[in-house]
Amino acid sequence: MIEKRPGLTVLSHVVLILGVLIVGFPLYITFIGSTQTSEQIAQAFPMSLIPGNNMLETYRTALFGGETQAGSRIPAAAPMMWVSLVSALVITIGKIAISLLSAFAIVYFRFPMRNLVFWMIFVTLMLPVEVRIGPTYEVVANLGMLNTYAGLTVPLIASATATFLFRQFFLTVPDELVEAARMDGAGPMRFFKDVLLPLSKTSIAALFVIQFIYGWNQYLWPLLVTTDESMYPVVMGIKRLISGDSYTEWNVVMATAILAMLPPALVVIFMQRWFVKGLVDTEK
Amino acid sequence: MEKRVRFKSSWLPWALIAPQMAIVLVFFFWPAAQALYQSLLTQDPFGLSTEFVGLENFRRLWADDTYLASFTTTAVFSLLVAVIGLSIALLLAVYADRVLKGSGVYKTLLIWPYAVAPVVAGVLWLFMFASPMGVVAYYLRAVGIEWNHLLDADHAMTLIVAAAVWKQISYNFLFFLAGLQSIPKSLIEAAAIDGAGPWRRFWSIVFPLLSPTTFFLLVINIVYAFFDTFGIVDATTQGGPGKDTAILVYKVYYDGFKALDMGGSAAQSVVLMVVVITLTVIQFRFVEKKVQY
Amino acid sequence: MASISLRNVIKRYGSGKTELQVIHGVNAEITNGEFIVIVGPSGCGKSTLLRMVAGLEEVSGGDICIGERIVNELEPAERDIAMVFQNYALYPHMTVFDNMAYGLKIKKVPIAEIKQRVDKAAGILELGHLLERKPRELSGGQRQRVAMGRAIVRQPQVFLFDEPLSNLDAKLRAQTRLEIQKLHRELGITSLFVTHDQVEAMTLAERMIVMNAGNMEQFGTPEEVYSRPATTFVASFIGSPPMNLLKNAPGGKPGQILGVRPEHLDIGTEGWALHVDTVELLGAERLVHARLGDEKLIIRTHEDQGAPVVGSTIHAQPRLDRLHWFDAATGKRV
Numbered sequence: 037m038i039e040k041r042p043g044l045t046v047l048s049h050v051v052l053i054l055g056v057l058i059v060g061f062p063l064y065i066t067f068i069g070s071t072q073t074s075e076q077i078a079q080a081f082p083m084s085l086i087p088g089n090n091m092l093e094t095y096r097t098a099l100f101g102g103e104t105q106a107g108s109r110i111p112a113a114a115p116m117m118w119v120s121l122v123s124a125l126v127i128t129i130g131k132i133a134i135s136l137l138s139a140f141a142i143v144y145f146r147f148p149m150r151n152l153v154f155w156m157i158f159v160t161l162m163l164p165v166e167v168r169i170g171p172t173y174e175v176v177a178n179l180g181m182l183n184t185y186a187g188l189t190v191p192l193i194a195s196a197t198a199t200f201l202f203r204q205f206f207l208t209v210p211d212e213l214v215e216a217a218r219m220d221g222a223g224p225m226r227f228f229k230d231v232l233l234p235l236s237k238t239s240i241a242a243l244f245v246i247q248f249i250y251g252w253n254q255y256l257w258p259l260l261v262t263t264d265e266s267m268y269p270v271v272m273g274i275k276r277l278i279s280g281d282s283y284t285e286w287n288v289v290m291a292t293a294i295l296a297m298l299p300p301a302l303v304v305i306f307m308q309r310w311f312v313k314g315l316v317d318t319e320k
Numbered sequence: 321m322e323k324r325v326r327f328k329s330s331w332l333p334w335a336l337i338a339p340q341m342a343i344v345l346v347f348f349f350w351p352a353a354q355a356l357y358q359s360l361l362t363q364d365p366f367g368l369s370t371e372f373v374g375l376e377n378f379r380r381l382w383a384d385d386t387y388l389a390s391f392t393t394t395a396v397f398s399l400l401v402a403v404i405g406l407s408i409a410l411l412l413a414v415y416a417d418r419v420l421k422g423s424g425v426y427k428t429l430l431i432w433p434y435a436v437a438p439v440v441a442g443v444l445w446l447f448m449f450a451s452p453m454g455v456v457a458y459y460l461r462a463v464g465i466e467w468n469h470l471l472d473a474d475h476a477m478t479l480i481v482a483a484a485v486w487k488q489i490s491y492n493f494l495f496f497l498a499g500l501q502s503i504p505k506s507l508i509e510a511a512a513i514d515g516a517g518p519w520r521r522f523w524s525i526v527f528p529l530l531s532p533t534t535f536f537l538l539v540i541n542i543v544y545a546f547f548d549t550f551g552i553v554d555a556t557t558q559g560g561p562g563k564d565t566a567i568l569v570y571k572v573y574y575d576g577f578k579a580l581d582m583g584g585s586a587a588q589s590v591v592l593m594v595v596v597i598t599l600t601v602i603q604f605r606f607v608e609k610k611v612q613y
Numbered sequence: 614m615a616s617i618s619l620r621n622v623i624k625r626y627g628s629g630k631t632e633l634q635v636i637h638g639v640n641a642e643i644t645n646g647e648f649i650v651i652v653g654p655s656g657c658g659k660s661t662l663l664r665m666v667a668g669l670e671e672v673s674g675g676d677i678c679i680g681e682r683i684v685n686e687l688e689p690a691e692r693d694i695a696m697v698f699q700n701y702a703l704y705p706h707m708t709v710f711d712n713m714a715y716g717l718k719i720k721k722v723p724i725a726e727i728k729q730r731v732d733k734a735a736g737i738l739e740l741g742h743l744l745e746r747k748p749r750e751l752s753g754g755q756r757q758r759v760a761m762g763r764a765i766v767r768q769p770q771v772f773l774f775d776e777p778l779s780n781l782d783a784k785l786r787a788q789t790r791l792e793i794q795k796l797h798r799e800l801g802i803t804s805l806f807v808t809h810d811q812v813e814a815m816t817l818a819e820r821m822i823v824m825n826a827g828n829m830e831q832f833g834t835p836e837e838v839y840s841r842p843a844t845t846f847v848a849s850f851i852g853s854p855p856m857n858l859l860k861n862a863p864g865g866k867p868g869q870i871l872g873v874r875p876e877h878l879d880i881g882t883e884g885w886a887l888h889v890d891t892v893e894l895l896g897a898e899r900l901v902h903a904r905l906g907d908e909k910l911i912i913r914t915h916e917d918q919g920a921p922v923v924g925s926t927i928h929a930q931p932r933l934d935r936l937h938w939f940d941a942a943t944g945k946r947v
Contacts, residue, residue, distance in 0.1 A: 044518070048415040049422075055412045056429045059489060062444040065455055069447060085455070134339040141336035146326045153337060160348050162600045166547040166569050167592045170576045170585050171354035172347060191347040199340065214327075224327040253437030255551040256569075260577065271437045275555050278443065286447060293440050300435035305428060312431070315491075316498040506702035509669050514716035514767070515690040524715075528706045 063297075069290030070094055077286045090287065098291035110277070110285065113292045116270040119188075120252050121299065123269060126189040127251035132243055135198035136236070140228055142199075143206040144214070157196040165192060165257055173260050183264045192250075192257060198243050201314075205239050206232065242314015245307045249300045270296045352593070358586035377587035386563050387571070387588070394567040397481065398545030402538055405485040409492030410534075414522070416493070417500045427497070434490040438483075439551025445483035446556045469557065473564035476557045480565055483552045488544060492537050499533035500526070539603040543596065568592060615680035615693075615770035615803055617643040617666065623674030624661055624827075636661060638675065639829045641822055646801045652814035653824035654850070659807045660775055662824070666805060667696055667773050679771055695764035696773040700780065701756045703748040703763075709735075710744040713763045734765040737796065754785045761793075765800065772804040778813060790816060811851050815839070823847045841937075845944040848872045848937060854900060857910040860941065869947060872937035875900070875913040880921065884930030887912075889921045903927065 069077060072088030096102075101112030141147075142154050165172065172191050181187030209232065217227045258269050268276070274296055277289045304311060359377055361370045381387045416426050433441075448456040449469060460467045469475040503526060511521045527534075550569050553559060559566035559574060566574065572592065576585030624636035636658045643649050651659040664670040666677055668689035676683050684692050695716075703712050710731055717727045735741045738758040748756055757777060764772055774793075778786045794817060797804060808814055814821050815835045823831045823838060823846075831843040842848035842856070849855040854875050862871035863885060878884075880901070887903035887910070894916065901912040901921055912929055921927045938947040 045419070048419045051415045052412065052419065052426045052430075055408075056426065059430055059433060059486065062441075062448060062486065065448055066444050134343070137336040138340040141333040144327050145329065145333035145336075147330075147333045150333075153341065156349070157340065157344060160344055162597050163348070163352065163593055164543075164547050164596070166550060166572075167589055167596060168348070168351045168355050169573065170582060170589060171351035171358065174354065175347065175351055190343060194343050194348040196340075196344075224329065224332060227327075249435055253435075253440075253551075255437060255439040255554070256573065259554075271439050271551070274443050275439055275551075278446070278555070286450075289443065290447065293443055296440055297436055300437075301432050304432055304435045308428060308431070312427075312494055312498075315494060504700070504702065506698045506700060507704060509667075509689070510696070510698060510702040510763075511704075511715070512669075513667065513689045513694065513696050514763075515719040516715075517690075520719065525704060 066290045066293050069286055070098075070294050072287050074285040074287045094287045094291045095295075098288045098295060110288050111265055111268075111273060113270055113273055113295055115266060116268050116273040117295060117299075119185075119267055120269040120271065120296075122185060123188045123254070123258075124248050124251035126185060127192050127254075128244055128247040130189065130193045131198050131247050132240060134193065135196070135202055136233070136240075138199045139202035139206055140232065143203055144224065157199050160194055160196045161200060164195070169256065169260060176261055182261050183267050185267075187261045188254075188258055188267070188269070189251070192254065198247065201239060201243060202236065205236060209235060238310055239314060241307060241310035245303055245311040246314060248303055252300050355586050355589045355593070358582060359590045361586075362583040373583075377583045378591075381584065381587055381591070386566075389563065390566050390568050390571045393477075393565060394546060394569075397477065397484075397549075397565075397567055398542045400477075400481045401484045401488065401545040401549075402541035404481065405488045405492055405541055406534065406537055408485070409489050409537075410496050410530075412489070413493050413496035413500055414526075416497055430493050431490040433487050434494075436487055437551060438487060438548055439555045441483045441487040442480075442552035442555030445479060445486070445552075449479055469561075471561055473561055476561055476565045479556055480549070480552050483556065484545060484549050487552075488541060492541070495533055495537055496530070499530050503529050536603065539599050543599055546592070546595065616645050616678075617641075617649075617771060617803060617805070618676070618678035619643075619662075619666075620678070621675035622662065622665065622672060622677060624658070624665060624670065625673040634673075634827070636665075636827045639822070639824075641829065641832050643803065643805075643820075646803055648797050648804045648806065648817060648819045650806045650808060650814040650818035650821040651824060652808055652811060652818075652821055652850075655809060656826075657824040658827045659809075659822075659824050663773055663775055663805055663807045666771070667694060668692055692771075693769050694771045694773055695767045695769040696775065697757075697760045697764050697777045699776040701748075701760040701777075703756055703759055705748050708745050708747055709740060709751070709759050709762075712748070712759055713766045716763070716767045730766045730768075731762075734762040737765070737799070738762050738792075753781055754789065757781065757789060758792075761796070765796075770803065772802050774804065774806040776807055776809065778808070778810075786813075793817060811853070815851065823850065825850075841946070842872070843946050845870060845872070845939045848939070854911045854913070856937070858939070859905065859908050859910065861906060861908065865938075868941050870939045870941050872939060873931045873935060875911045877932045877935035878910075878912045878929045879932070880912060880914055880918065880927055880929050882928055884928045887927050887929055889923050889925050889927055892920050892923060894920070901927075903929070 068085060068087055071091040071094065073090045073094070076088055076090070097110055099112060099114045101110050103109055138157065142150065142157075176182060176187045176191060179187075181190070213231055214227060217231055222230065252269075253271060254269065255271050255275075258267075258272050262268055262272070270292065274289060274292050277292060278284050360372060360374055362373045362377060412430060416423055416430075419426065436444075448454050449467060450457065454467075457467045467475055469479045507525060507529075508521060511525050516524065546567070547569050549567065550573065553565060553567060553570045557565045559570050563571075568588065569592065572585050572588045575581045575588065619639050619641045622636060622639045623634065625632055625634045627633055639662060641649075651662060653659050661670060665672050666679075666684075668684065668687060668691075672685045677685055679692055679694070704715065707715070713731045713734060714727050717730065722730075731744070732741070735744060738761060740755070740758055740762055743751060743755060743759075748759070751759065757780075760777065778789055781789060790813060793806075806813075806817060814823075815838075818835055820832065820834050821838060822829055825844075825846045831838055831847045833841075833843075838847060838851050842851065845858055849858060852874055856872045856874045857878075859865070859871045859873075865871045885905055887905050889901060889903050890909075891902045893900040893902070897916055899914045899916055899918070899920060901914060903910055903912060939945060940947050
């Protein structure tokens, strides 16, 4: 109980509240923007800081599309959110599934070239997709995977963060459990299903959050492999609403932004404990 | 670390790693090899034939002013993002560590930006600064700063730095907080008994012991600034004005997909690969070493 | 050097409905230069008490004085104390020299004097050749000595030790105990030493505070605590094997417990009739586990006195001048 100066505690709270406000300010502005009409935004200098009363209309236009008063055609955000959801889940579940299997193989089996395989997987940690966009695009195009969910998701499952994390975790599982399972007559897959998986629940939960956000927020890659509007994820949709030449319906943009931020934010907030633990443990 | 016990099977491990290896080979190694190969080629203007030109593409890059400028821009950008992002996050983490009541609430309120996509962050910040309705732009003009990120290179840089830092604070904050909480309380108490006040304690004990975390975050932030910020740039400045905010990854995209210079783009990709691998190796070598106390 | 006064010291945690009092009024007057051991089982409050003296915990009630000053409101840095922590708390990123010099640097002691004081302490503790090493390169015992060196160098009025020997192996513990005794003889600084080990307490203390569940059960010299324990707790805590406590001893009054130490029972032809359960040979002595009626007791005998047969009945006579009577309800000595 050192330094019981109350002044310091007050200062701490002040600094933290300031931080929260600064961090939250853009969100507040976005929300306000989404409650007004685009004329209100375009005409008020600056935009007012209190909520407008056009919220329902704006969100409806954003979600379901339509024509605005200024004549711009707004594509519906709802189908784009669906695309985002499906790709995020495919990436998340796909990555977790194959990583569990690979990590299990690497840790619990001895096979020729095991180390080579491990290093090959490890190397993928080093190169994010942004670094190999050109050729990866070619491969996807050649395989006829453009504008498909497969094209959106499979190349992103290639990196090994999850495999690495699971490997680290499996190494901490006591050997005695395997020996006990063996004596009970369980084969490797039995052991995997009945013992290892339940023990890995927290890691899986943490990875779920991290990968879901990663998948939902993908921008550059979908930009390259989709040309069909029906396959755009919602984060792409937002950017396309801000066009340089024609009139930007800012209120719809803001509403779409809120919609785009909502699912990942909810995932983070509700799974906060696992997420924090998983994030900090992954990197250490 | 090795496991003492193993399962015996000749075919099962191969079946287990098959899915990952398949994807990794097709979508990672093959394209990476392609990138290396393509960087040594050049296409004629009609895209009809390709010619092996050795390191010509790389030589061209090095002679290209806009490429070198892009390098500088990226370096400046990542340094600003890293330093500002780490400082703010450290400040918040230190105070969050001290506060007993409400720390859970503060934590939740400070980590949610992690969920925001970089491109969305770019859109949000653009909205605050866009003319004429941008709230922040308006107040800046009211105090005499003629904000115009479409024309002024420094304003454009400020905008992307602000958006990038804003998004990254949560990540840094989480790691700093974890790092602070892993410092044994008895060390702080020993320092207090030795007569050190809070300021001194922070700089002579806490900060040095936080250095593995700091170093680690530095590398992560630089990688983030190099690659994950594509969305921010695309949403706000598209590399402009001119090419003043065209960070390297943006240039790779632009040259490869807009200007259709496959060889040059591939060469740039290779350079980026080298940068990332270097940073990752540095991180694994030095950070992992320093972690043991 | 200074005296320490603990006047009705109370510690409470929480507030309102969740309030919990963990230390219930400790009173002790410690004179200049005394080596006092605070001993008790885990959770009895001994560390909390020490940390209150150090200023690391707030005092909920009562006063703590160092010298003539009431120090309740003073920061640790202002109390002129030094502390040796259980896990040593050495600054891992500094060399041994810098670890010891840290406190002096803060007080802006001139460099020449710092070097002189550190060298002197290093000499006493045989750390001279380790001054440029970092803590992670040292063994447990060496780290322990650096922690003590850091305390010595400050030349404080009071030394506080928080279970410093707990993390050492048995042999090192015994060795370090002797070193601490030697150090105290040389420096003579008032010391408060916390431990859960009654052997450490008995060998190091000039006087000891025996604590149990937040209460100070006895404050006396090792001799007093051993031969005139104030409560059944003290009686069974000090001495190994612990004192036998019998509720239904022959010749006892109802509502009273008889205490007699294993070493104060003589096996022979007279005395209590006991059934022998087990016999343990420890080398120089034997422990006979026996039963009086349905109460268990232990007798300590010398190895050349011959081993009783397990299952047989023996007779043991307690030494009449070594009997202790306690009130069964309060546990206090009668």
